[in-house]
Amino acid sequence: KTAYEISLGLVGSEMCIRDRSMSYSEELSFCVDVVRRAATPALAAFEMSDLPVSRKSDGTIVTKGDLDVNALIVESIRTQYPEDGLLSEEGPVDSTRREKSRCWVVDPIDGTTHFARGDLDWAIMMALLVDEKPVVGVVYRPALDELQAGALGQGATQIDNGVPRELLAPACDESMLRMIHGPSAAEIVTVAGKDEADFTERGHGLMAMFTILPSEAHAYVTSRTSGSEWDLASHVAILSSVGGVVTDLYGERHRFNKIDSRVRGGVVAAVSPDVHGRAMSLVRSANLQPL
Numbered sequence: 001k002t003a004y005e006i007s008l009g010l011v012g013s014e015m016c017i018r019d020r021s022m023s024y025s026e027e028l029s030f031c032v033d034v035v036r037r038a039a040t041p042a043l044a045a046f047e048m049s050d051l052p053v054s055r056k057s058d059g060t061i062v063t064k065g066d067l068d069v070n071a072l073i074v075e076s077i078r079t080q081y082p083e084d085g086l087l088s089e090e091g092p093v094d095s096t097r098r099e100k101s102r103c104w105v106v107d108p109i110d111g112t113t114h115f116a117r118g119d120l121d122w123a124i125m126m127a128l129l130v131d132e133k134p135v136v137g138v139v140y141r142p143a144l145d146e147l148q149a150g151a152l153g154q155g156a157t158q159i160d161n162g163v164p165r166e167l168l169a170p171a172c173d174e175s176m177l178r179m180i181h182g183p184s185a186a187e188i189v190t191v192a193g194k195d196e197a198d199f200t201e202r203g204h205g206l207m208a209m210f211t212i213l214p215s216e217a218h219a220y221v222t223s224r225t226s227g228s229e230w231d232l233a234s235h236v237a238i239l240s241s242v243g244g245v246v247t248d249l250y251g252e253r254h255r256f257n258k259i260d261s262r263v264r265g266g267v268v269a270a271v272s273p274d275v276h277g278r279a280m281s282l283v284r285s286a287n288l289q290p291l
Helices: 026-048 066-081 110-116 183-191 206-209 229-240 275-284
Strands: 008-011 014-017 053-055 061-063 083-090 101-111 124-128 133-141 147-151 155-160 162-169 177-181 197-201 219-221 246-247 266-270
Touching: 008 162, 026 066, 026 101, 026 124, 026 133, 026 147, 026 206, 053 155, 053 229, 061 066, 061 110, 066 083, 066 101, 066 110, 066 183, 083 229, 101 110, 101 229, 124 183, 124 229, 133 229, 147 229, 177 183, 177 275, 183 197, 183 219, 206 219, 206 266, 219 275, 229 246
Parallel strands: 083 101, 177 197, 177 219
Antiparallel strands: 008 014, 053 061, 101 124, 124 133, 133 147, 147 155, 155 162, 219 266, 246 266
16 A cells, blocks of 8 residues: 555546645646646547648657647646746747756657557656656546556556546565566566566557556566656656656666756666565666667
């Protein structure tokens, strides 16, 4: 169990947190409400037969869905928390964000390529950083109606098709370690004894972290991190809310609200410090290096 149990329900499009006495409950409720409202323009664009798509200066694509969702989220943050910093994949550039203790991190459409070709596995993501650490995170996959949310002191919840369930860190103790790994970390399978770990390979980049708690896995490892802070911050906040730990392949926690928002060093995510230690031992044995 987490330190505090929360009860989550749905009232219209809003998440209702019955105990609002603990920290970040307001911000968590705000995030859930915003991503649910943002699903309307996202799905409208997703269903277009002639979705407008353009290419950014870095060569990646951006769609009408990305821009419409970003506009709604940015306006919501600026209205509700005008003094906070902002870092979004689609802008605007906030030159003062690094001077502020609180900063929102937004990925309007995570998985834009999937979105543009009509696949269902894309997401709207929001996170709040406080002193450069993710403390609130929400990941919503509107086309599948799957929402995952967590905050420091609030625990984590999964809501699938309107049905909520609390997400807890699965016990590990001396039992077999259940680990998800990205294709780039496949070598880790070769260093574990058959009774030590059970491995599942899963692609789709850092979005694979969405499956850790619902599948009752203990850890996730990838050597390749081609994403940015907006790809990782929400997942870190959610896993941290149940006592988890997320670091790079060297055991160092990722820094957020940096000048350069790219994520480097790979990812080792675990549901507890003890499990993280076991995962790191396998990482070292496999001599995994960041790609």
